[in-house]
Amino acid sequence: xxxxxxxxxxxxxxxxxxxSGIRLKIMLPILLLFLPGMAWGFSDPNIVLPGGHxxxxxxxxxxxxxLGVVFGATMCAVLMAFDGVSKDRASGMLEVRLAQxxxxxxxxxxxxxxxxxxxxxxxxxxxxxxxxxxxxRTGQWPTxxxxxxxxxxxxxxxxxxxxxxxxxxxxxxxxxTAIAFGIGVWFFFTFLWALVTTMVAYxxxxxxxxxxxPAWVALEGMLDLLSPNGVYHHLLETQLPTVDRGVHxxxxxxxxxxxxxxxxxxxxxxxxxxxx
Amino acid sequence: xxxxxxxxxLSFQSVQHRHAIPAPSLFKPWAKRAGxxxxxxxxxxxxxxxxxxxxxxxxxxxxxxxxxxxxLPVQEGSIxxxxxxxxxxxVDDLRQWVGHMPEQVRWQGRTTxxxxxxxxxxxxxxxxxxxxxxxxxxxxxxxxxxxxxxxSQGMRQRLSIAAALLGSPKVLLLDEPFNGLDPVAAEAFxxxxxxxxxxxxxxxxxxxMVAQLEGLIDRIGLLHRGQLLDExxxxxxxxxxxxxxxxxxxxxxxxxxxxxxxxEDVLEHHQDDDGWTLTVKQDPQSVLSAAMMAEANxxxxxxxxxxxxxxxxxxxxMSVDDISLEVASSAMLPMRSVEVSEDE
Numbered sequence: 001x002x003x004x005x006x007x008x009x010x011x012x013x014x015x016x017x018x019x020s021g022i023r024l025k026i027m028l029p030i031l032l033l034f035l036p037g038m039a040w041g042f043s044d045p046n047i048v049l050p051g052g053h054x055x056x057x058x059x060x061x062x063x064x065x066x067l068g069v070v071f072g073a074t075m076c077a078v079l080m081a082f083d084g085v086s087k088d089r090a091s092g093m094l095e096v097r098l099a100q101x102x103x104x105x106x107x108x109x110x111x112x113x114x115x116x117x118x119x120x121x122x123x124x125x126x127x128x129x130x131x132x133x134x135x136x137r138t139g140q141w142p143t144x145x146x147x148x149x150x151x152x153x154x155x156x157x158x159x160x161x162x163x164x165x166x167x168x169x170x171x172x173x174x175x176x177t178a179i180a181f182g183i184g185v186w187f188f189f190t191f192l193w194a195l196v197t198t199m200v201a202y203x204x205x206x207x208x209x210x211x212x213x214p215a216w217v218a219l220e221g222m223l224d225l226l227s228p229n230g231v232y233h234h235l236l237e238t239q240l241p242t243v244d245r246g247v248h249x250x251x252x253x254x255x256x257x258x259x260x261x262x263x264x265x266x267x268x269x270x271x272x273x274x275x276x
Numbered sequence: 277x278x279x280x281x282x283x284x285x286l287s288f289q290s291v292q293h294r295h296a297i298p299a300p301s302l303f304k305p306w307a308k309r310a311g312x313x314x315x316x317x318x319x320x321x322x323x324x325x326x327x328x329x330x331x332x333x334x335x336x337x338x339x340x341x342x343x344x345x346x347x348l349p350v351q352e353g354s355i356x357x358x359x360x361x362x363x364x365x366x367v368d369d370l371r372q373w374v375g376h377m378p379e380q381v382r383w384q385g386r387t388t389x390x391x392x393x394x395x396x397x398x399x400x401x402x403x404x405x406x407x408x409x410x411x412x413x414x415x416x417x418x419x420x421x422x423x424x425x426x427x428s429q430g431m432r433q434r435l436s437i438a439a440a441l442l443g444s445p446k447v448l449l450l451d452e453p454f455n456g457l458d459p460v461a462a463e464a465f466x467x468x469x470x471x472x473x474x475x476x477x478x479x480x481x482x483x484x485m486v487a488q489l490e491g492l493i494d495r496i497g498l499l500h501r502g503q504l505l506d507e508x509x510x511x512x513x514x515x516x517x518x519x520x521x522x523x524x525x526x527x528x529x530x531x532x533x534x535x536x537x538x539x540e541d542v543l544e545h546h547q548d549d550d551g552w553t554l555t556v557k558q559d560p561q562s563v564l565s566a567a568m569m570a571e572a573n574x575x576x577x578x579x580x581x582x583x584x585x586x587x588x589x590x591x592x593x594m595s596v597d598d599i600s601l602e603v604a605s606s607a608m609l610p611m612r613s614v615e616v617s618e619d620e
Contacts, residue, residue, distance in 0.1 A: 009398045017387075092381035096439055099345045099378075100399040101371040107399075275295075276347060276378070 006102060007110045014114025018080055019121060027076045031126055034072025038065040039130035043137035058131075058140040062150055063236050065130060069154050070190060070229050073123045074161040078182040081115040081165035085274075086178040095276035108271035112264070116162045123158055127151060146239045153235035156256055160228045161186060163263035170270040193227045214246075221245030225255040282323035283358070285446055285478055286344075286373070290316045291353030293343045294502075314340050315502045316353070321447055321478040326469060327507075328493035329482040330584055336502040337482035338379060341449045344480070345376035359446050375445030377436045379452040383424040389431075390420040393438055400443045407442075414438045414468065430461030437468065448472060450481045454488045466492050486584050498591045505591035514582075517590035523560040524580040526553050531572040536563045555580060 018024065041047070042064040048054060055061045088094040097107065127150070135141055142150065161182075168181035197220055201208045206215045224230025225247065234252035237243045297311035314336050321327065331337050342348040346369060357367040367373065383392060393407050411417045414434040419427070427435065433453060440448055450469070454462050469492060473479050483489055489496075497507040506513050514520040522543065527533070528551040534542060537556045544555040551573075556563055560577050567574055582590070589596055 006398065006401065010395075013395050013398065090382075091384060092378050093383075095342070095347060095376070095378040096381055096396065096436075097399065098347045099371055099374075099376040099440075100396060101346075101369060101443065102399040276342070 003103075003106060007106050007113070010102070010107070010110035011113035011117065014084075014111065015117040015121070018115065018118030023079065024118070024122065027079060028122065030072050031076055031122055034068035035065070035123070035126035036129045036133050038068035039133045040137065041065075043134045045138070058134050058138060058142040059146040059150070059239050061134050061138060062130065062142060062146075063233075063240060065134075066150075066154070066233070066236055069123075069157060070232065073119070073154070073158050074190070074229070075183075075186055076123075077116075077119045077158045077161040078165045078186050079179075080119045081162045082169055082179045082182040083175050084111055084115050084166045085169040086172045086175050089173070089276060090175065092276075094274075098274065098276060104271045104274070105268055108268045111166060111271075112163065112267065115166060116159050119158055119162060120155055123154065124151065127154060149235060149239050153232055153256070156235070156260065157228055157232040160259050160263065163260075163267055167263055167267050167270060170267065170274055189227045189229050193223075193229065197223050218246040221247045225251065228259050231255045231259055282325060282476075284320040285323045285358055286321040286367070287356045287364070288317060288319045288344070289354045289356070290318055291343065291350050291355065292316060293339060293348050293351050295339070312336070313502055314343060317502075317504050318353075319497065319504060319507060321480065322495070323446075323478055324473050324476045325495050326473050326479045326481065326493045327495040327497055328486075328489040328510075329480055329497045329499055330484065330486055330489070330587065331482075331499035332484055332584065332588065335484075335499045337484075337499055338451055339502070340499065341376065341451050341480065341482055342378075344370065344447070345374050345449050346370035347376065357446075372443070373445060374447045374449060375440035375443060376449045377440040377451060377453060379455060381432070381436050381439075383427060383432045383435055385425060386423050388421050388423060389416055389427070389435060392424055392435065393442070396439050397442055402442050406444075410438045410441055413441070413471075415464070428461075429456045430458070430464070433457060433461070433465060434468075437465075441472075445477065447478045447480065450479065452482055452484075454483065454485070462488070484584060486581065486587065490581060498587055500588055500592060505588075517587070519557075519582045519586065519590050521559065522555065522557050522580045522582065523563070523577055524553060524555045525560060525563055525567065525577040526575050527551050527567065528573040528575055531567070531570065533567070533572070535570070536566040536572075551575065 039061065042055060043061045049064070055064060085094065088097060098104070100107075131142065131147065164185045165178070165182040168185070169178045172178035172181065198208050200223060201216060201219055204219060206219050207213050208216065210216045221234070224234060224245075231252060234245075234247055235256060237245065238249045238252060292313070292315055294310040294313035294315065296308040299307050299309040301307055312334075317340065329337055329340065339348065343350055355367045355370065356364040357373060358364050359373055387395075390407070390411065393411065394404070397403075397407050408417070408420075411420050414437055416431060416434050416438065419431060422431075424432075424435075433456075437448075437450070437453070440450075453465060453469075457465060469479055469481070481489060481493065494510060495508060496510050496513050498505040498513070506516060508516075511520065525533075525536075530547065531552050533547065533552045533554045534545055536554060537558065541556045541558045542554065543557055544553070546553040554563070564574065564577060585596055588594070
């Protein structure tokens with residue numbers, strides 16, 4: 001059996017275990033509410049957003065509905081993966097797995113792919129449902145490019161949070177620490193990042209929250225590159241010609257690449273040094 | 277167990293693994309230094325032999341087994357193997373050749389026995405036929421569709437050993453395998469170990485209960501504070517440490533048992549309403565003669581093996597009290613003075 005095939009088999013086993021677990025059944029209503037539910041709400045023909053804005057295109061609706069991804073899907077990714085390593089460590093299974101002649105790098109890859117797939121399967125299914133909801137409600141389809149960028153960037157943000165949770169799981173000696181770290185990171189980037197942005201703006205002498213102030217827009221745009229949620233929205237904004245926050249598309253994709261590669265590398269490094 | 281002096285298959289030369297322990301300082305808050313572990317250990321493992329690795333809690337048994345299993349890295353020293361009938365070769369990945377059964381794996385969940393083993397088999401590329409054979413070998417074939425949650429402790433231990441045997445290992449490491457087993461399960465487990473050894477597998481069993489290994493092991497290794505104090509065939513080590521030829525003699529009623537042997541040969545004497553017990557370290561013939569001359573009512577005499585503390589006392593030259601304190605305070609520092617490297 002080739003190395004790749006072995007990795008995919010182990011990943012498939014993790015995916016199967018997670019998809020058939022009770023945790024996903026608990027999270028499904030949350031995902032339903034946050035993904036197609038948001039798409040339903042934002043595709044209302046009579047909706048008027050703050051500032052009197054009305055979404056015109058299917059991609060705009062999906063962009064606003066991406067709030068559901070940030071709030072719901074990323075949290076579910078954390079909840080799905082937080083015990084990816086710590087559970088096996090507590091039960092003694094980690095030692096059994098590490099004693100197998102499969103290289104640790106390969107085990108780490110299988111772990112990442114298995115957990116990412118287990119959350120991406122329901123997320124992609126519900127994203128498809130969201131696109132259908134938008135089409136039914138607005139009569140518009142997103143273009144193929146818009147759809148690809150939407151799917152890819154959503155997959156990436158969910159993948160990043162999976163990596164964070166697994167990284168925490170390798171360091172945590174007990175489940176509580178792992179979940180606290182995972183949820184803490186999610187909470188920080190989802191809720192507290194605005195506070196960080198505000199503080200940096202205040203310290204830089206930029207007027208806070210002035211949507212029409214180019215200095216504020218540029219600062220917020222740059223700071224968002226340091227947050228996975230911010231990068232996610234930058235990626236989506238590459239398909240919204242009306243939005244310009246002073247960040248080029250290549251910068252967004254570069255940030256996305258770094259948010260993928262760095263935690264991936266850190267997790268592989270952790271796995272290499274992991275002690276049961 | 278018949279003593280078969282086979283060839284060594286795996287050789288560890290001056291290997292070391294010391295755990296990194298936090299040593300924060302003002303400018304290096306995350307600094308670590310080398311703590312306890314295994315220091316300068318050399319050991320050969322023989323084909324078809326069962327090595328009992330004994331030592332108190334904290335001696336480094338689990339660390340050594342993890343290192344031998346390839347789970348912990350060997351920081352210093354070298355490892356050579358002779359597995360394929362050719363000469364000695366450096367071993368890069370021990371996991372290809374070694375099966376490891378950790379202490380207490382909590383097999384749990386709704387997964388079946390067969391599925392659990394298959395999942396691990398995927399990591400080695402083990403065939404389904406092999407898994408079926410392993411289940412039969414450990415006596416779990418009839419339970420292969422049982423959920424892990426429904427297994428008894430003995431069955432879980434059997435599953436652990438099946439997992440350790442997945443890659444047809446030349447060396448099998450068992451970490452405290454008798455923990456939690458009732459006498460019947462322990463005997464069945466010992467029989468399984470004997471079967472594996474008879475097939476040429478080199479087995480290493482760690483335990484802090486010497487009595488559990490009685491009749492099972494043919495070699496013994498004494499581990500204390502991360503160092504192998506002595507190792508070899510049981511009788512040889514006993515002889516080297518002056519622990520051979522111990523007998524326990526019992527009798528009914530009252531007797532001046534202390535007069536049956538010279539005082540320096542009496543290890544233990546006990547007298548109560550039921551009778552007396554005398555443990556001596558010499559040929560029992562003269563003691564038995566003396567007892568019969570004194571018309572004592574003898575009931576039994578039998579050879580007796582030293583216990584863990586006696587082994588350690590003999591190997592270290594420390595007193596029982598000192599050893600007890602050492603055991604209680606764990607093995608935070610190695611016995612020999614070794615260089616402690618910073619930031620390891």
